[in-house]
Amino acid sequence: MPIQKVEKIWMDGRLVDWDDATIHVLSHTLHYGSGVFEGIRAYATADGPAVFRLTDHIRRLHESARMLLIEVPFSVAQIVEAVKETVRVNNVEECYIRPLIYLGYGEMGLNPLPCPVNVSVACWPWGTYLGDEGIRHGVRMKISSWRRQDPNMIPPAAKVTGLYVNSSLAKVEALKAGYDEAILLNTAGYVSECTGENIFVVKDGTIYTPPLAAGALDGITRDSVRTIAGDLGYQLVEANLLRSDLYIADEAFLTGTAAEIVPIRSVDDRMIGEPGEMTRKIQETYFAAIRGQVEAYKGWVEHVRT
Numbered sequence: 001m002p003i004q005k006v007e008k009i010w011m012d013g014r015l016v017d018w019d020d021a022t023i024h025v026l027s028h029t030l031h032y033g034s035g036v037f038e039g040i041r042a043y044a045t046a047d048g049p050a051v052f053r054l055t056d057h058i059r060r061l062h063e064s065a066r067m068l069l070i071e072v073p074f075s076v077a078q079i080v081e082a083v084k085e086t087v088r089v090n091n092v093e094e095c096y097i098r099p100l101i102y103l104g105y106g107e108m109g110l111n112p113l114p115c116p117v118n119v120s121v122a123c124w125p126w127g128t129y130l131g132d133e134g135i136r137h138g139v140r141m142k143i144s145s146w147r148r149q150d151p152n153m154i155p156p157a158a159k160v161t162g163l164y165v166n167s168s169l170a171k172v173e174a175l176k177a178g179y180d181e182a183i184l185l186n187t188a189g190y191v192s193e194c195t196g197e198n199i200f201v202v203k204d205g206t207i208y209t210p211p212l213a214a215g216a217l218d219g220i221t222r223d224s225v226r227t228i229a230g231d232l233g234y235q236l237v238e239a240n241l242l243r244s245d246l247y248i249a250d251e252a253f254l255t256g257t258a259a260e261i262v263p264i265r266s267v268d269d270r271m272i273g274e275p276g277e278m279t280r281k282i283q284e285t286y287f288a289a290i291r292g293q294v295e296a297y298k299g300w301v302e303h304v305r306t
């Protein structure tokens with residue numbers, strides 16, 4: 001689905017017209033994948049649009065930059081404000097938000113340190129990433145032949161633009177084989193995560209998810225699910241998972257800002273089936289929480305109008 005254009009994009013402290021949000025073709029990040037970014041969503045609430053866990057996302061953005069020795073010219077508070085302003089001026093009730101820190105035009109070569117650091121924030125309305133049908137009935141997953149990068153190649157904890165070539169390779173492979181989404185194993189052969197989502201399985205009433213050391217991103221939805229599962233009285237354990245653990249799961253689901261919470265219907269054609277009760281309850285609670293409808297989780301929604 002093409003990006004749905006809105007009015008303005010925030011670039012380095014000012015709002016520019018959507019069509020003028022362009023950069024030089026010799027920008028460093030375009031050549032070497034040296035940017036860091038975030039994916040965030042804003043949802044309609046009773047008090048207007050609110051961004052889900054905005055400050056946590058921008059903190060992670062700053063941490064991604066720190067891992068790459070990028071000095072960000074805007075503080076966390078300034079980028080939080082930039083996101084709110086971008087959502088406000090574009091008059092969108094619900095949207096996806098893409099902050100990006102990129103190295104601009106200045107120098108070429110593999111040393112990124114002398115390059116100028118630029119920051120942009122865009123938002124646009126974006127429906128369910130893996131489809132409404134997927135959210136209701138689950139998606140068909142394929143274990144990729146591509147491995148997640150080892151943490152000593154590119155830190156998977158950082159949302160680095162170049163890292164996503166790995167995700168794209170896996171995604172395309174899965175789509176071309178007729179599946180909805182891919183699961184990546186790490187170089188040791190354990191399950192790490194999906195192309196842009198964390199993964200969970202349920203076995204005998206316990207929820208399992210791979211540890212960050214397996215190469216999974218410290219997902220904000222993953223963290224929200226941890227809290228929700230605990231509050232629902234479910235036990236959640238971080239453990240290395242084998243592909244066979246996915247094949248024999250009672251329930252399974254993936255989590256991510258773009259995808260939200262999506263049940264897994266099958267893995268490599270081994271059926272898991274319709275979403276199970278624990279998956280449904282977590283999903284239901286999450287969908288209420290993001291719209292500010294759960295008292296206990298109201299601190300997660302950050303309103304754009306004060």
Ligand code: PMP
Pocket residue numbers: 039193194195196197198216217218219220221222255256257258
């Ligand atoms: N893993 C990867 C590789 C991702 O890109 C994302 C999306 N940011 C996630 C997991 C899920 O993270 P979050 O819940 O913070 O969106």
